[in-house]
Amino acid sequence: MPSTLRNLHVVSNDEPAARQSTAGVVEKIKIQGLHKTYLTKTGRTVALQNVDLTIGGDEFIALVGPSGCGKSTLLRLVSALIKPSKGKIFMDGAPVTGPSHDVGIVFQQAVLLPWRNVLDNVLLPAEILGLDMKKAKERAHQLLELVGLKGFEMRGPHELSGGMQQRAAICRALIHNPSVLLMDEPFAALDALTREELGFELLRIWAVEKKTIIFVTHNISEAILLSDRVVAMSPRPGRISEIVEVDLPRPRTIDMEFTQQFKGYSDRVRAVIGH
């Protein structure tokens, strides 16, 4: 298959250098005084405490932190799968009250439906949203080609490797052309090499498909390498402890990981999340 044979530098070179400038210009998502608490038998658990965050249009934000820091909770709040206990989330200036069609979600597991082939899996959101299926099919083919899954449209998910399944899941999240892409540890279940490769692949997709991306991970290097800003969170109670602006030039390459600048970011993030 084409994209896997392509080396990482070539993959990332497809990403235009100019894109950095658009990030953070328009206020896409605004999170204000967000709290999330759960009532359990043992008492009240504070999952998130007083989170404020403004995310620009087409910005790539990485949420990083140890388990239990509330990063996934924050993502679920933004996607309106759960409701905040206090505070507000605005998207394009309007308060978020329910799941928005302007959002695409990628989970840690690809969760492709085993009874559907790759193409039909990608088309699922279009079916549910009642979109024009002819157009959706065209777009699905374009997206599958973009992620290097051309020729695999009619295959069953079981015939795909973990990395390929996750590529298909990304296509599914993008099929209805949302402007926000929420990714909950999307590459955590993959092996290190595939993970790296898909990271750069994501940057390439991001270059073609302008999106605001919130990318949850517990991998500090991944967070720095991909994002415009790393939002470092600490647990108990989950809160934002520092926001690190990543000023690495784009397109990003794997050798940036070995620069002093990168190490500086990494040390800063590591210090605040206590790892």
Next chain:
Amino acid sequence: MSEQTIAPADDDFEDEVIEEASWLKESIAPLLTFAALLLIWEAVTFYFKLPGWLLPAPSAIAVAFVDWWQDLWFHTLVTLYETLVGFALSIALAVPLAVAVVYSPILRKSIYPILLAMQSVPKVAIAPLLALWIGFGALPKILVVFLVCFFPIIVATATGLASVPTPVMDLIRSLSANQLQTFIKIRFPTAMPHIFVGLKIAITFAVIGAVIGEFVGSESGLGYLILVSSSQARTPVAFSALLLLTVMSIILYYAIELIERIAVPWATRT
């Protein structure tokens, strides 16, 4: 994970052929064992001069099978009819009820204890009551079949419907899918493999249920034939009927499995 796993095969590759054991090869050992057992059986009855009414030789059973073919066939059809109608009735009621149970917590809380109580009552004990209430036709047997099949089907279906992975539910909810879409596109296909597990357990119970019904009181069916022929010391006929029951049960099981392979290919892939 290797990305090469499904790379198109090049023509100049010499692929190693992983030989799949043929059906014949697979069956040879069990068939030989079975034949040996029959021979020993035959020899034992001959050597110890066992009377046919006590333990008939396989050859005597074969003779009875041929002599009684028409009766055996008639009774087989009766039992098959009771089994299939009861089984179908069970599916027709258990599956919708499972759907209702999954969507209504109140219903689940109120119905499950009753179901469990029903399942805990020995069906052999209910059969005479059914005969008392409804008489000796096919209906009481169908009802026993229905009762033994109902529990495995409803439990399997309800479990299946509730087994949608959390991320899939999140995905569906994030798209604001309505209940009908969720059921048709997600829940029901997810439940299908589970439902078939229930059906396969139920179908083996079903034949037993029909025989129990026939034992309690009837004028036809293989269960009736076994009861009557053993009481009249026509043991070879009873054995023939027993053989037919076993074969019927096995065929029905594999029929369900065949339907499963066609209906849920993603779950039965090996």
